[in-house]
Amino acid sequence: MALQLKRDYLNQKVLERLSTLELHARLPMIGSVSGKHRSPIRGSSLEFAEYRKYVPGDDTRRLDWRAYARNDRYYIKEFEADTNLRLCLTVDTSGSMGFALNGMSKLDYARRIGGTLAYIAALQGDAVGLYCAGTEFHREIPPKRSATHLSTVLDELGAVEPSGETGLAEVLHQIAERVPQRAMIVIISDLFIDPEVVRNCFEHLRFRKHDVAVFHLIEQNELDFEFDRPIRFVDMEGGEPVLADPTIIGVQYRRALEDYLESMNEVIRSTEIDYHRVCIHEDFGDVLAKFLLGRTPKKV
Numbered sequence: 001m002a003l004q005l006k007r008d009y010l011n012q013k014v015l016e017r018l019s020t021l022e023l024h025a026r027l028p029m030i031g032s033v034s035g036k037h038r039s040p041i042r043g044s045s046l047e048f049a050e051y052r053k054y055v056p057g058d059d060t061r062r063l064d065w066r067a068y069a070r071n072d073r074y075y076i077k078e079f080e081a082d083t084n085l086r087l088c089l090t091v092d093t094s095g096s097m098g099f100a101l102n103g104m105s106k107l108d109y110a111r112r113i114g115g116t117l118a119y120i121a122a123l124q125g126d127a128v129g130l131y132c133a134g135t136e137f138h139r140e141i142p143p144k145r146s147a148t149h150l151s152t153v154l155d156e157l158g159a160v161e162p163s164g165e166t167g168l169a170e171v172l173h174q175i176a177e178r179v180p181q182r183a184m185i186v187i188i189s190d191l192f193i194d195p196e197v198v199r200n201c202f203e204h205l206r207f208r209k210h211d212v213a214v215f216h217l218i219e220q221n222e223l224d225f226e227f228d229r230p231i232r233f234v235d236m237e238g239g240e241p242v243l244a245d246p247t248i249i250g251v252q253y254r255r256a257l258e259d260y261l262e263s264m265n266e267v268i269r270s271t272e273i274d275y276h277r278v279c280i281h282e283d284f285g286d287v288l289a290k291f292l293l294g295r296t297p298k299k300v
Helices: 012-017 065-071 106-123 147-159 168-178 195-207 220-224 246-271 284-294
Strands: 037-053 075-083 086-092 127-133 138-144 184-189 211-218 231-233 242-244 274-279
Touching (some): 086 138, 086 147, 106 184, 138 168, 168 195, 195 246, 211 220
Parallel strands (some): 184 211
Antiparallel strands (some): 037 075
């Protein structure tokens, strides 16, 4: 599939660098066309899965006569049926995603991560969809397979602006119910949400057999909190601004941040999702290379 690069957040050099890697699902997928991802449905692809005993009505062409010669019993060869993947990009579009101290905002970074993954998935024949998770801006583009549809997804991703409170929890529950078949749900957000609410969302998605991956975006200053004079902190999701002295509130801030990150780590451990905490100063090409390589099936 030949796709034109017309979006400034798509980096040609990064796409060329990642062109040798593929986007793989960690869980079996169900699709409508033949593809490269494992399906929970047994088929007759080239990858052997297992033996099972023959029962009347089975296709005798799949009998393993060597196994019969060894055991004097009839066995059927089963294979993994390959299928295509549905990639559902879920991008947080709340006001806090507009936070930027060094030029690039969290949403700018999310565009680069999401757009590159969409491009890679489309090139390997997978369906791509986009869900924008904000209370003031909500958009749902169900996954489809075509260059025209990919263009729509990329244009929407490039046009979205951060505003209002996050609608991430509501959108994730909607995806869990509305996406009828197993899909890869890639969430790109700063996760400014109660960890227990996040746990509930992840458990819902996993219950529906979706493969969930999260890019948790953080600005380095949020971790360091190295401000040396009184500063006016603005709630980018609509709350009242606060004038505070960082030297006074720094200890409490770092303790609250540590508690939040530990709670989030516990959520990740219990739900077993594919989680990546990313500082937005990191090279997004390196982040995606690590993500894709971590999902590459190990050869036996």
